[in-house]
Amino acid sequence: MNDPWIQTLLVLLILTDLVMLGSSRVGKCIRVIAAQGVLLAALILALNINSLNGHVLLLAFASLFVKTFLFPWILVRAIRRADVDQAVDPLIGFGPSLLIGALLMPLSLWLGTRLPLPDALASSLIVPVALYTMLIGLFLLVSRKKAITQVLSYLLLENGITIFGVALLVKVPLLVELGTLLDLLGAVFVMGIALFNINQTFEHIDSSKLSFLKE
Amino acid sequence: MFFFLFGLCCLAFGGVGALLVSSRRWSGILGAGGALVGCPIALIPVLEVLFRGEKLAFHHGWSVPYGSFFLKIDPLSAFFLLPILLLTAIAAIYAVGYLEKEEKQGSHWLFFNLLACSMAFVVVARNGILFLVAWEAMAIFSFFLVSFEDEKEEVRKASWIYLVATHLGTAFLLVFFLLLGQAAGSLDFDQIAAMSAHKTLPSLLAGTLFLLAIVGFGTKAGFMPLHVWLPEAHPAAPSHVSAVMSGVMIKTGIYGLLRMIPLLGKPEIWWAWLLIGIGLSSGILGVLFALAQHDLKRLLAYHSVENIGIITLGLGLGFLGVAVGSVPLTVLGFAGGLFHVLNHALFKGLLFFGAGSVLHATGTREMDRLGGLMKAMPWTGATFLIASVAICGLPPLNGFASEFILYVGAFKGVGSFGVLQSLPALAVLLGLALIGGLAMACFTKAFGVVFLGEARTEAAENVHEAGAFMKIAMVALSISCFLAAFLAIPIVKSLIPAIAEISSLPVETVAAQLPLATDPLLGLLLVTGILTLLFCGLWLLRKNLLSGRSVELAATWGCGYQRGSSRMQYSSSSFARPLTELFSPLLRTHDEITPVEGLFPKGARLKTHTPDLFQEIIYRPAFKAILWAIARLRWIQGGNLQLYILYIAATLLVLLIWKL
Amino acid sequence: MLLAPLLLGIINKTKAFYAGRTGQPLLQAYWDIGKLLGKGAVYSRSTTLLFRLSPSLILASMITALFLMPSGGLLSPLAFSGDLILFAYLLGLARFFTVTAALDTGSAFEGMGASREVLFSALAEPALFLSLAALAGLTHTYSLSAVYFGLNIEVWKTAFPALLLLVAALFVVFLAENSRIPVDDPNTHLELTMIHEVMVLDHSGPDFAFIQYAASLKLWLLGSMIVGILVPLRGAGFWLEEILFRLGMGLLAVLVGYVESSRARLFLPRVPKFIGSAAVLAALALLLVLR
Structure with missing residues (x-):
């Protein structure tokens, strides 16, 4: 059971992850997140093409709306308000980041085979891709300095969890509900950052400065 | 067996005789004569074993506890003896020319011939104690050879590093044999094998033993984190000694692994993963560090690390095949790895000879001071070119033949399992491709900067071609590079019993899978034929076209700038710069710059140095x-x-x- | 196979079209080669015999590679298991001698070109091999001809994501190996900024003709790999396949011309990233194939 169309979507997801790793402009990162929203919505539809119901449509639409329009819009507005510099400012350079990204791929494949999951998934790649997106999100979370990029990394991580969720949509609806809750948390997080941190205290946008507290 | 021992005796007596006589000339004749007579005699039984598949054994009482004087030539030993004896003989010819003006001939020949003997003993010894004695003797004799020019500070330092490194390795081997002997109740390899055939070692013990063997033998072979002695010792030693050490001595480490791992029972899959990991790190880092060097012999030393990496990739593939039960993978992996052992001995020996001739003629190993040597030293240049093409693994020479088998193996491995099981084979494939590309960068640099263009300093301008003995040795090795490529199929066929023994498979099963390796080689031969024909045709066509037309000589097109001096040529450091910069997190090249200042600058300097990461x-x-x-x-x-x-x-x- | 230089013509014509010029005639590359064959030669005093041998060797290895490559309705004359590896290495052999011949002249400019060439090709090599492995894994064969005939419409139906990724990866390799924009600019006006062209500056007469022809053959060889994947028509009759294949090659050349007119050359330190992306694409394709 390996539908080429689902494969295409998954490959595009991996590619967007990699673009995220390699891009040096904040604006581009936001666009990547927006693109992933579209892909996620498409994935939700594609996975349940035979059993379309209101639930699925709602989820797809919500994903599209929140991730493609709402979050990017808030973030772009926040950037414009706070006059944030476009440079990403990585702790680990783009070249090594990509290399690490390449190494994470076999790792997530391996992890994917170790997880005990129901067999009848639409594509054997879907779990590795979910894990991969999460790993990339985590990696970006630790390797990028600015608060705005941290938010973006968090969104990527959350996208990974969503992929995981939609894979199990039919089997374990509860898990998906939990995922949606996490979405909401993400939304609150984004708003919080947008409204308080970035908007008001521009000096604190660099999260590595948080360690001043220690001293 | 008699011939074998007799040949080794000739070697030893030649060495001792060389020490005893006082005249330089006679000690050269005795020493080299001993090697030249002894090696071919000892080669007779080796070839017999290799092509007839018999095993020769020799047993003698020995009063050492747990020890027995037990020698045996089986196909695996024979395959390693072939390069040992061949390269020793050719290196002896080379040494006669290389050492012409040297005073300390006697001691050199003694240690050189004894080193050859001890290497031969290492690969035929069938008892733990005997093996360790031969192993230690090999280390000591090569130490004396490395410290041959002991009046130089750097040589003393290098030989000291070598001594420490090799003894650390031996210490691990000592523990290895103690544990193995304790588990098996004997130190005779045959009895250990018999034991492991019907009783499996506990997996913890087997794993520990495997790791001990990796460290112990890996230090000698030059696995990447353990390789530190190679780039120090090879430049310090006389060139033919580097050739022997790099060409065959480090392979005894590979031999040790191949001999010991099957004694530990069925290999586990993580062993193969570890071997492939080591192969990748040695191969890729080895060639990268080589690229950053500007000392010719140091560059070659790092390339030995790289080639050991390629061989280890082959072993990893082979053991992977054994572990997952895939016969094609086993056969292709071991065949490629073992064949590369022989090939590397040939072309690396040749490269060190070439480097030695350059050093002999110019007195420097610094590539940025050389250049344009091809015109004064056509023989050295041409043979170095052949060796460079071979080491880059380019068709139609022997380096390609063995890498070809490995590639086919890796392709087979990628295609035949699921994603996860394919990963190691995929790693091998990627590693080989990257190593191939980087090796090409490295050897176009080495050959181009040293032999092509214009001389960069006076030292490189007034040079002389190597002497007759050195020329003979280099030409002999070049011819064997071609021969090994043409005879690839019979050579690979002769490996069947050795592979069967390593993988504990029946000979027939291995032989049945052999077409996997020989079919591509047959195709390679065909393509070589076409290539040669086309080349000759085009060359003739070109000659025809040019005859009767004007063929002029002029200066190189300087792009409108005609006053360049020869120092303005692209140097080895600048050639490698883009690559070293790309990999700068690993290489950590230091620059010391005195920049250009003012309108009429007095002078500027740039000094780069790439220390060894590990x-x-x-x-x-x-x-x-x-x-x-x-x-x-x-x-x-x-x-x-x-x-x-x-x-x-x-x-x-x-x-x-x-x-x- | 005599059509190879025509590709150069099509590329240049497309570029001229985008620049609003008439451009050189389509057959210009043939005239160049013909004229060069009829000329004498000038050699640099710095060079050795190697410099004179290498053009013949380069062309010989390209033609040999041609023997292994199937195209259109034709099987390759020579096919055996593993020949796709040999194919890649024959290109490598040609490169080795182009680079050493460039170093032979002792010119700093040619050294610079050589240095960049080996850098980019060392990076393109893994991408090429990954693509080859993916193709081999897809068709379970290890020879170019068998791979070529294994790729039919049925395979496309089930594995088109992998194949599209492969085409993208191979296209990048194709641009890099043939020194086209955005990796290298074949008609830049400054020697400093060239890669392939600067390496062959000092060749003249028939030697240069050989090199030019070899370069166009390389374009043809790698191009026919891409077109071979994109035109998955097998067993539809010799002429139909042949015509479609030729058409595909022509379109590819137009595409290259379009890329060259619409894109600028990449900043040199960014080229490795560009080529690395090809390796990533190929790796993804392989992943899809294997799973």
């Missing part, structure tokens, strides 16, 4: 810590005689109490 981050701190710890213990060394007697008495007392 030496910098592991060994130097480790040794510092040890030194610090030892310094803390200095109070023990009071210098007082009574105190020392007290120590001895106390030790005895403690032992007594412990034993009671």
Whole structure:
């Protein structure tokens, strides 16, 4: 059971992850997140093409709306308000980041085979891709300095969890509900950052400065 | 067996005789003569074993506990003996020319011939104690050869590093044999094998033994984190000694692995993963560090690390095949790896000979001071070119033949399992491709900068071609590079029994899979034929076209700038710069720059240095810590005689109490 | 196979079209080669025999590679298991001698070109091999001809994501190996900024003709790999396949011309990233194939 169309979507997801790793402009990162929203919505539809119901449509639409329009819009507005510099400012350079990204791929494949999951998934790649997106999100979370990029990394991580969720949509609806809750948390997080941190205290946008507290 | 021992005796007597006679000339004749007579004689039984598949054994009582004087030539030993004896003989010819003006001929020949003997003993010894004795003898003799020019500070330092490194390796092997002997109840390899055939070792013990073997043999072979002695010792040693050490001595480490791992029972899959990991790190880092060097012999030393990496990739593939039960993978992996052992001996020997001739003629190993040597030294240049093409693994030479088998193996491995099981084979494939590309960068640099273009300094301008003996040796090795490529199919066929023994498969099963390796080689032969024909045709066509037309000589097009001096040519450092920069996190090249200043600058300098990553981050701190710890213990060394007697008495007392 | 230089013509014509010029005639590359064959030669005093041998060797290895490559309705004359590896290495052999011949002249400019060439090709090599492995894994064969005939419409139906990724990866390799924009600019006006062209500056007469022809053959060889994947028509009759294949090659050349007119050359330190992306694409394709 390996539908080429689902494969295409998954490959595009991996590619967007990699673009995220390699891009040096904040604006581009936001666009990547927006693109992933579209892909996620498409994935939700594609996975349940035979059993379309209101639930699925709602989820797809919500994903599209929140991730493609709402979050990017808030973030772009926040950037414009706070006059944030476009440079990403990585702790680990783009070249090594990509290399690490390449190494994470076999790792997530391996992890994917170790997880005990129901067999009848639409594509054997879907779990590795979910894990991969999460790993990339985590990696970006630790390797990028600015608060705005941290938010973006968090969104990527959350996208990974969503992929995981939609894979199990039919089997374990509860898990998906939990995922949606996490979405909401993400939304609150984004708003919080947008409204308080970035908007008001521009000096604190660099999260590595948080360690001043220690001293 | 008689011929074999007789040949080795010839070698040894030649060496001793060379030490005893006083005249330089006679010691050269005796030493080289011993090698030239002894090696071919010893080669007779080796070829017999290799192509007839018999095994020759020799047993003799020995009063050492657990030891027995047990020698056996089986196909695996024979395959390693082939390059050992061949390269020793050719290196002896080369040495006659290389050492012409040298005073200390006697001691050199003694150690050189004994080194050859000890290497031969290492691969035929069938008892743990005997093996260790031969192993240690090999280390000591090669140490003396490395420190041959001991009046130089750097040589003393290099040989010291070598001595420490090799003994650390031996220490691990000692533990290895102790544990193995304890588990098996004997140190005779045959009995251990018989034991492991019907009783499997506990997996923890087997794993420990495997790791010990990797460290012990890997130090000699030059696996990447353990390789530190290679780039020090090879430049310091006389060139033919580097050739022998790099061409065959480090392969005894590979031999050790191939001999010992099957004794530990069925290999587990993580062993293969580890071997492939080591192969990748040695291969890729080896060639990268080679690329950053500007000392010709140091560059070649790092390339030995790279080629050991390629061989290890082959072993990893082979053991992977054994572990997952895939016969094609086993056959292709081991065949490629073993064939590369022979090939590397040939072209690396040749490269070191070439480097030696350059050093002999110009007195420098610094590539940025050379250039344009091709015109004055056409023989050295042409043979170095052949070796470069071979080491880059380009068709139609022998380097490609063995890498070809490995590639086919890797392709097979990628295609035939699921994603996860394909990963190691995929890693091999990627590693080989990257190594191939980088090796090409490295050898176009080495050959181009040293032999092509214009001379960069006076030292490179007034040079002489190597002497007749050196020329003979280089040409002989070049021819064998071609021969090994043409005879690839029979050579690979002769490997069947050896592979069967390593993988504990029946000979017929291995032989049945052999077409996997020989079919591509047959195709390679065909393509080589077409290539040669086309080349000759085009060359003739070109000659025809040019005959009767004007063929002029002019200066190189300087792009509108005609006053360049020869120092303005692209140097080895600048050639490698884009690559070293790309990999700068690994290489950590230091620059010391005196920049250009003012309108009429006085002078500017740029000095680059690439230290060894592992030496910098592991060994130097480790040794510092040890030194610090030892310094803390200095109070023990009071210098007082009574105190020392007290120590001895106390030790005895403690032992007594412990034993009671 | 005599059509190879025509590709150069099509590329240049497309570029001229985008620049609003008439451009050189389509057959210009043939005239160049013909004229060069009829000329004498000038050699640099710095060079050795190697410099004179290498053009013949380069062309010989390219033609040999041609023997292994199937195209259109034709099987390759020579096919055996593993020949796709040999194919890649024959290109490598040609490169080795182009680079050493460039170093032979002792010119700093040619050294610079050589240095960049080996850098980019060392990076393109893994991408090429990954693509080859993916193709081999897809068709379970290890020879170019068998791979070529294994790729039919049925395979496309089930594995088109992998194949599209492969085409993208191979296209990048194709641009890099043939020194086209955005990796290298074949008609830049400054020697400093060239890669392939600067390496062959000092060749003249028939030697240069050989090199030019070899370069166009390389374009043809790698191009026919891409077109071979994109035109998955097998067993539809010799002429139909042949015509479609030729058409595909022509379109590819137009595409290259379009890329060259619409994109600028990449900043040199960014080229490795560009080529690395090809390796990533190929790796993804392989992943899809294997799973």
